[in-house]
Each structure stands twice: as structure tokens, then as C-alpha cells.
Amino acid sequence: MKASSLFVKIFLWFWLAMTLIGAIGVVLALTTDPRKADIARHRERLARQSQEIIESYETGGVSALQEKTFELDRRGRSRSFLFKGVDGPLAGGRVPPRVMDLVLLAAQTEEIQVKYGKGGIWVAMPATGGYVYLTQATPPGPIERLLNPYRLTPRLVTAFVVTGLIAYLLARSLISPIGKLRRATQQFAAGDLATRVGPEIHRNDEIAELARDFDRMAERIGDLVGSQQRLLRDISHELRSPLARLNVALGLARQKAGEAATLSLDRIEREAERLNELIGQLLTLTLLESGAERPAHDPVDLAELAGEVAADADFEARSRNRAVRLSAPAPLVVEGSRELLRRAIENVVRNAVRYTAEGTTVEITVAGRDGSALVEVRDQGPGVAEAALEKLFHPFYRAEDARDRQSGGTGIGLAITERAVRLHGGSVRAANVPGGGLRIEIRLPLAAG
Template identity: 35%
Template sequence: MRSYTLKLFWWFWLTAAVAVVASHMIGKLAEEEQFRNRGETLREIAALYGEKAVSILDRSGSGAALDYVTGLQRTIRITGFLFDENGKEMFGQPVPDYIRAILAEARKKNGPAGSFERGRPLFAVPLESRPGYIFAGALPNLFRERTSAATFYRLFTAVLAAAFLSWILAVRLTRPLKGLGKTMRKFAAGALDAREERAARRKDDIGALARDFNAMAARIEELLKGQRRLLADVSHELRSPLTRLGVALELARRHIPEEASGEYERMENELARMNTLIGSLLQLSRLDALDRPENRQTMDLSALLGEIAEDGEFEGAPHGRGVSADILPGVSYSGDPALLRSAVENLVRNALRYSPEGETVDVSLALQDGKVRILVEDRGPGVPDEELEHIFTPFHRVEQARERTLPDEGCGLGLAIAGRAAALHGGTVTARNRPEGGLAVEILLPEDRPEKD
């Protein structure tokens, strides 16, 4: 049982039910104890009934006396037996063994005797009006008699009331925690301005927890926004000097000897990599500042992926790598074409970068459970399972287990950009290792956006 509300409910209800039943039992036991302690009074009452039975026997005979004794059984549930001095039952009734036992005890004591049989008080009292005669029997057990259907219904009603109150209490205790959990999930999903205001107004421990979360969230938001601003500002400031450096290199190349052209080419390549890195940083910073695609429009997603596959085939051909496309035709989607192109291109280029020579990268588009599914698979070395959830983090690298097979080293931002682009469209990006080897990266876009022509 995973729900904290249900756990609290069961514990509260069990505690209340045990308390109700225990209280009832303790009360009944106290009543029975009092009943046991009133044995002398009960024997005196029994002696009065015995004297009455003897009186009727003397006046009207054994038949009338038997009617009186059986009447006691019917009306007040007292079972009675009248014994003479020889131990003979005067009315011819069958006598249980426990009655003969209490009778023997009374004769032995030469006085009244009492005990209990299955909770029923037993009595045997000598009769003053007829020496040697003893009236014996069993009184009703008030404790047992009161444990009736009405008592059961009262207990059942009390337990049901306890269940109702326990559920209300459990819901009231867990509702602010659920609200706080929902806010935490929004914050974890990227809504850095998410705060739990309602629970924070409480004066208890839950309110303190909500206020601590709000303070933590505000600090994290401040740090992350500062980091993003720093990356964006640094990237923007580097763009201009790098552009001037590129122009200067191009001008200098015209005046260098032929034997130095290799060094200048290396500098130009490194300059191009820096420009690519800065462009990716600026793009990621821009995406982080958005909460929805900037340029949403209906596009032919099938045609877009076909173009990306063709471009990937062109880029991989010089290095002996290809791109295979299995694209469902006629799938349209409302989104940002440039953003989705960038996301899928980054996945394809990343797959080409790690694919062995002579292998093919598979790109597919399908509709799955009402969602658009874009899948990019390579046949490279894959990624350690413990790293799969981290590869969409900016600058995260898994160099030890996944070595590049192309000279392009990338900048560690392509998967992060792909993940952010999918999130802006309300989708997800996941990665898994293929059983036959290689990495499969899947983009799932929500079902309320795509349409099939």
C-alpha cells in the first residue's frame, strides 16, 4: 500500500477500533466483576424463590410448584431445582452434573454455596422453612445476556464512525503534503518559480517544511538563473572577438608561406569548434528561458525527418557511415520546426559520431498509443546503464565506455538541447541500450498535438 493517506487511515482506524472494543470489554468485565462480588445478595434472592417454591408445594402440590419453577426459567431465566434431605429432586427434573456438584458443596458446608459455570452464577441455599431441603440452580449471567445483537450493532456503528473520522483526519493531514509534493514535481520539471504558498501559511511542522522548500527553491532559482545569465553573457561577449579573430586568420592566411598552411588550418578548425560551442550555449540558454515553443506552426513532420535523414546520410558518407529511414508518411505536427529539426539533428549527429565504420544509423517515425514516436538508434558501444539518465545534462560525457569514431568531438550540448526542445513541446526524451549493441534515443511527443493526415 503506497498511499500515505491510506496508511494513516488504516492506522487511525485500527487504533480507534481497538480502543472502542477494549473500552467495551473493560466495561463488561467490570460489570461481571461487580456481579461476582454480589454473590451473597444473589443467594439471598435465590433463597426467597426457593421458599416460595416450597410454599406452593405445600399448598398446591408438586405440579403447581413445578409450574412456578419453570415459570422462573421463562420469565427471568433462573433455573431452579428443589432437593429434599435425601438429595432427591422434588419435581422430577433432570439434574445437570454441575448442579449436583454445587449441591454436594452446600451439604458439605452445611450452608449456602456458590460458584460459576461458564459465566453463570450457581447457587445452593438451605431453606429455613423446611430443614434439610436445598434450593439449587443457576442465575442468568447478566454479562453474557447483554452481549446481544444490539451490543454488536452498537460496536459496529462505533467502528464505522471511527473509520469516517479517521479518513477525514488522514485526508486533512496528507492534503498539504500532497500539495507540497505536486509543487516539488513542478519545480523538478523545470518550473523554477513554483512555490507552495498555501501550506507555507500553516503554523505546524508541515508549514515549516513548506517554508523551507520555498526558501530552497528561491535560492536554487537564483543560482540557476545566475549561471544561465553568466553562460549567455560570456557566450555573447566571446562571439565578437572570435568573429574578428576569424577574419584576422583569413587575412593572415594570404600572407603565410605554403609550409605553414597546416598550422593555420588547425587554428581555423579550433576557431570553428569554439564558434559551434558558443552557438550551442546561446541556443541552450535561449531554450532555458522559454516555457513554450516560440514559433509554433503545423508542419509535415514526416518530410522534416526525411530531410534530416538525407542530411545525415550526406554527412556520414565520407566516413563510411549511413542513415536508414523508416518514416511513417503523412504525419503532421503543431510545433516549432527549427526547434524539432535541431533536436533530431543533434540525435542523428551524435549517433553518427559513435557508430563504427560501415554501420548505419536508424531513424524512424511512428504513432504509438496516440503519441508521435521518433527513434534514433546506433550500433556503437552504448552507454553504462548508470549513466543513461545523465547524458542529457549539459557537458556530460561518458568517454571511457563510449569513444567517438569521427573526428568531430562535439561540445557535449547536443543531447541537452534535444531534451530541452522535446520538453518545450510537452514531450520526453529517453535513452536505453539496445540488447544487440548500441544506443537508442526516443522522443515521445504528446498526443494532443500530433495529427495524421
């Protein structure tokens, strides 16, 4: 396994994080003693204050001592006393009896003595000349305790922030390229076969290898799809020539044949027309798939366009004892190619006419909804299995149900609709209608302004 592999990176990052957590825990356990920390921090300050008070007393007497202790108490939010012996403070004042024991112990041991109480910390510090300096520090407030770097809480917060930063950097290092790969996959699935992700991922691990594999796969699929499109286009063009010759031969045969051959010739003509329609649809689908067919940006009134399609479809549907009805309350203008949009709507409507039950009506509704133009086409046919709804817009797909048995279609019309709508920035979906029938919705963005 390479040293730059993702496994090694994850291992090292987590190892570092756990090591830091362990080290911080050990340091906290060894160094976090608020009382000792308070004493250590205040020792130098107390020694300096005691020296100032003693000098004031020796040079100015009790009055100077009182002024000095008042100044120190106001500045440090404390109470200060100076002792020489254990008879009581030199400047007067009341000291609790339990604190006098602290003064006596400091004088006897010549070591600093500390006593914690509700009112704060009492500290007795022996000084030269038999003096003992006694001070009471008021307890710090909640914010001061929280921000005190010598206490446990801020140290835990610091440890939490450090380990959180390490975890964030690790997560970002892992997720960022995966996000790029996911977006590239979505673009590729949406039909952008030119999508590549390798140049955006500057790493040398398994994720980079996955990106390179994705690019190779995308290139291979692009080549296969391109070959398929070229094959369909070439076959479609090649079929047009013999089909044209077949139509010429059919016309000559009609002139020479008698009444007995009319039925057979009519059948040949219908099949030739069907083949010609299939070739035209194949060419259209190939152009849409390859991107050679680009929609214009002309204003198109969908209500008017749907009205034209509905009129033509209704004329043909009545010969089959069916009907087409349009509901378009107001004009709805979109931008695009009128011919492509007409083909998209017409394929859906003709598909509905083909499958709707005899004696029923295909309903077309054109309306604005949520800032989009919506064209709904509903038939009264047998519907489609739920599992097959998403596949209806795949080329050459035909559902394995009653619609398939009734159909004479080629399975290309709805595929052309889906690609034409997608080229216009819209979407199309199919859904079964409760009570029977299929509803296909075409959603297109309205023209600006």
C-alpha cells in the same frame, strides 16, 4: 516543543482514539446484557397489556378476554394468557408444564419471571387482584437482532465507525499537506523552478515549516540557476566578438602567409568553427532553460522533417564511410516549432553518426504509436553504460567509455534535444540495443484532429 507541533497533534489524536475505545469497551461491558435489556424494554408494554386484558375479562368475561388476547397476539406476534391462581389460563389454551412453574413462581414472589426457550421468551408478570399475565414473545429475526441497539453487535459496529472516523480525520490531516508538498516537488523536479507550496498549506506545525524550507530552497536554487543562465548567456555573447575578430585576422593571415602556414591556418579555422558552434549551442541551451524560447503551434510533418535531416546527415556520413537510412511509412503531424524540432532530431542523428562504427548505418524510424509520434534513432556504436543513460541529456555530460574517446562533441546537443522535446510536451529517452549500439527515442504528441 510548541503546543501546535505535529507530535502533540498525533499524540492527542491517538490518545483521544484510545480513550474512546476504552470508554466504549467499559460501557459495553457494563450495559450489554440482552436479557436484561429485553426485560427492561418490554416491562412497561407488558404492564399495559396485562391491565387491558384484566379489564376485558372483568367487564366482558371469557369471550371478551379471548378477543383481547387474539388482538394482542396478532399485533405483537406473541401468545398471551391470563391466570388467576394456578389451575390454568382463564381463556383456555395449552401452556407447557415447565412454563406453569414460571406462573407459580411469579404468583408466590409477586415479581416478574422470565424463561428463555427455543420458541422465544416466556414472561410471567404478577398483577393486582391475584392475576398473573403470561406472554410468549417470538424471537426476533436476524435483521432485527442486528439493528437492536441494546445488543452487542450494533454497539461494536458503532464503536468501529467512531474510531474509524477519528483515524480518517487524523490520516487526512497528515497526508493532505504532504501530498501538496509531493506534487510541488514533482513540479520542481520537472523544471518548474517557480513552484512554491507555502501558500497552499495553512497550518503551524513541522509540515508547515518543511513547506517553508522547501520554498526557501526552491528560491535559492532558482536564483542559482538564473545566475548560471545569465553567466552562460553573457559569456556566449562576449565570446562572439573576439571570435569574429579572430576570423578577420585569420583571413588577413591567409593572404600574407605562404604555403607553409596553410596547415596551421586550417587548424585554426576548424577550431574557430568548433568554438562558434559551441557558442551557438550555449546560447540555444540558455534560451531553452530560461523559457525565453517558446515553441510555436504550427503543423509540422515529422516524417518530412526527419527526411531532410537524414539527407543532410547521410551526405556528411558518407565522407566517413558511414550511412544514414530513414524509414517513415506515413506522414505524422505534430504542433510546434519546426526549427526547434529540426534541431532536436538533428542533434540526435549527428550524435549517432559520430559514434556509429565505420561501415555501418544509422537507422531512423518515424512511426505512430499509442497516440504519439515516435522518432527512433539507432547507431551501431559501442553503446553507453547503463548507469550513464539518464545522464546523457544533462548539459556538458560525456560518458566515460569508448564513445567519449571517439567523440569530439561538447555534451550540449542532447541536452538541447531534451529541452526542446519537453517544451513540445514530449519525452526523450536512451537505451542500449542488444548486440551493440544505442537507441534514442523521441516521443511527441500528435496534433489534434
